Every structure is written in structure tokens, then in C-alpha cells.
Amino acid sequence: MRLSRYFLPVMKESPADAQIVSHKLMLRAGLVRQTAAGIYAWLPLGLRVLQKIGQIVREEQDRSGAVELLMPTLQSADLWRQSGRYDAYGPEMLRITDRHEREMLYGPTNEEMVTAIFRDAARSYRDLPRTLYHIQWKFRDEVRPRFGVMRGREFLMKDAYSFDMDEAGARHSYNRMLVAYLNTFARMGLRAIPMQADTGPIGGDLSHEFIVLAPTGESDVFYHANWERPAELSAVDFENVAGLQAIVDGYTADYAATDEKRDEAREAEAGDALRQSRGVEVGHIFYFGTKYSDPMGLRVQGADGSEVMPHMGSYGIGVSRLMGAIIEASHDDKGIVWPEAVAPYKxxxxxxxxxxxxxxxxxxxxxxxxxxxxxxxxxxxxxxxxxxxxxxxxxxxxxxxxxxxxxxxxxxxxxxxxxxxxxxxxxxxxxxxxxxxx
CATH class of the missing domain: 3.40.50.800 (Anticodon-binding domain)
Incomplete structure (x- = not known):
């Protein structure tokens, strides 16, 4: 592409309202422009990076055995009432009434919709296990959107959902995704640390956040110094249950936790190797059992003819947020330093x-x-x-x-x-x- 024919509106100075490095550089380098509070247009150079990030995410999801589909941005409020989350989710959910007075919402996540889709198609144990994913725009009405794409209201997200016959199968699906995430971020030149975390409004009792260390991060994090080593790709057979568990155990052996999930005993074991920093969340995975399959009537026939309620998990990656995280982790006083895998041009x-x-x-x-x-x-x-x-x-x-x-x-x-x-x-x-x- 000839720059004389391109659209690249660079800026010499950082806008006064840009508070962190990634926000400043994304504006200065002509990657994005704000169109409303927390909402951005992706300009040609930024769109190329966004597509590169999305492609790496897609390739690693496919490699893990997940199957891509595409769900709509607007959802029926009735689905969320079935799960019990419509009133509980809070003001971050943008609620809409259409011309026929039907209550709709701009989806902040897709547990309800994907459960309904799978419920209407799955009949027996032969239809499981399955993991479905899509890369789709989401909207959460943050009360104070800030830091550019790091905490915007509209954002591009990869969300995946697993369906298994029992807890053991669901935990294997969880492990598949944990390792797929580590490989995804390593390919982008990022050291993303899986940290024990609260499940929040998603629910469940097993959750990890993937945190990229950055001084401007929104979370206080605690971790063993071993996590400061360079990220490496894991050679993995996703069908090997024991082998995959061994890889996960190897990673999680080194302590890492968000402020909400600190473990004093493990921190004492780390001793002088314990580190404290701030970090940016770029991914979050959950196992939540039958939290959605139960109220939404998802049942399949087991191999013995009995009725089985599938166990589920959900797995998110902030695709647009990743661009900000990469810049936070890779820049100097002259500008951005793109890892080759996601650079808009080589x-x-x-x-x-x-x-x-x-x-x-x-x-x-x-x-x-x-x-x-x-x-x-x-x-x-x-x-x-x-x-x-x-x-x-x-x-x-x-x-x-x-x-x-x-x-x-x-x-x-x-x-x-x-x-x-x-x-x-x-x-x-x-x-x-x-x-x-x-």
C-alpha cells in the first residue's frame, strides 16, 4: 500500500484526555478515533491489527477443537429471564424495546443464547462434548469508560462455550481452553499469566483470569517470579486427558492470583520470589457446571438411557482490548513496537x-x-x-x-x-x- 493513497491520520501530540500509553499511541498512530464515550471507529491501520489478532485467536480455537459460529448482537430479554440473570446483571446491560414493544438487549455475553441454540439441537450423549465459539461485538454500558479500548463500552470479544456430559469432561474442556489461551497469547509476543479469580456474574466455582503485567493495569496481582520468563508455545495433544492435565498443573504450580483470590500460605512459600504488580485482563475462563443448563431446560439422553444435564464452561478473550495490552507491553519513547505476528504491515x-x-x-x-x-x-x-x-x-x-x-x-x-x-x-x-x- 502506498502511503500517498492511504488513510493514516497521525497526530503529533497526544490528546489531553488520553491517560495511558496505549490510548495515546492508538490515537496518535491513527489506529482508532472515538465516536462517542467508550466507542471507537477502527481506522485502516488499526483494523488490520485487529484482524491479525482475531485470526490468531481463531486459529488456536480451531486447533483446540472448538467450532465457530456467529450469534447476533441483539438478544431477547426472555432468554435472560429463563436463566434468572435479566434483573440481576445490572445497569451495564443496555436494554432496548423494539417497535413491537418486545424487550431486547445488546448482548454483553452469550451464555443464554448459546445454551438455547444447543438445547434445541442436542439430543443424546453422541452430541457431546462440543465447544462452540464466535468472535462478535459486545456492549457493556460502563459508568466511566476510560483508557481507550482497554475499558470501552463497545468491544470485540471471542467467547466460547463448552458442553460436556459430566464434571470430569467439563474440566478437561476447561484445560483445553487454558492451554489454547496460553498458546494464543504467546503467539502475540505476550506473557499472559493465568491467575485464580472470582467468577463474578458469570457464576461457577472455577475461574482463571489471564493477566498481562502493565503499570497502568486495573488489577493488583501477585505472582511467583518464574512467571517473568519469556512465554513459550506448548506442544499439546488436546485429546490426551492426562497429558493436558500435566501441562496445566505445570503452569499453575507457580503461584499467581488477583487481589481477590490471594493465598497467604502460597505467598509465604514463594518467599523472596513473590512479586506484586498491576495487570491488564485479556482473557477469562469459567467452569460453572449446570448453572445455565438447569434453568434453561438443557437435557440430553445418556448412554444408559437416563436424562443428563450437561455441564458447561465459558471462555472469553478481549480481542480489541488485546491491541491496547500489546501496546502497553511493547512500546518505546518513539511509538509502538509491534510483534511481527500482529503488525499491520511487516x-x-x-x-x-x-x-x-x-x-x-x-x-x-x-x-x-x-x-x-x-x-x-x-x-x-x-x-x-x-x-x-x-x-x-x-x-x-x-x-x-x-x-x-x-x-x-x-x-x-x-x-x-x-x-x-x-x-x-x-x-x-x-x-x-x-x-x-x-
Missing amino acids: VGLINMRADDAACATAADDLYAKLQAAGVEVLYDDRDERGGAKFATMDLIGLPWQIVVGPKGLANGVVELKRRADGERIELSAADAVAKVAG
């Missing part, structure tokens, strides 16, 4: 002299070769001074920058810069293409 190509015919020809040729090699490239071909182009590229944080200038061309080289550490090397255009395409 390479920023800079023509230092748009008015120089030789530079323009060389940069155009390099742009074509990068595209032919399958490299996502944003080409700054604007008639701007070099300093402004460098500032823009550093701000938006693409992993690589390739600089084409008159001096380099005279020596047969271009400059390649790695955004993460600022390392610069000179090499031929062909070698630059090969390096970033590798």
Missing part, C-alpha cells in the same frame, strides 16, 4: 527523496519485489521531508524499515532497520528483500 518502505527520479525508480522497483515476495509493505512515497517519514514509521511501529536514499543508491545499497532494537545495516536491495521475506 515492512515500512521509505523513499527519502520523492523528487529524485533515481530514488523513485529504485523505491518503486523494491516495492514491487516486496509485494511479489508476499511481504506486506507500507510504502511512504509522499513528498515529505525524511525526518517526518522516519517519525511516522517509528510511531506506527512496523517491525522493519527499508530506506532508499541517493547516497545509498550511489553505493548500491539500501538501509534496513529493525524497529525493536534500532539496529541498522546496509545491504543490497535484493538481500533486503530476502531478509524480510525469510
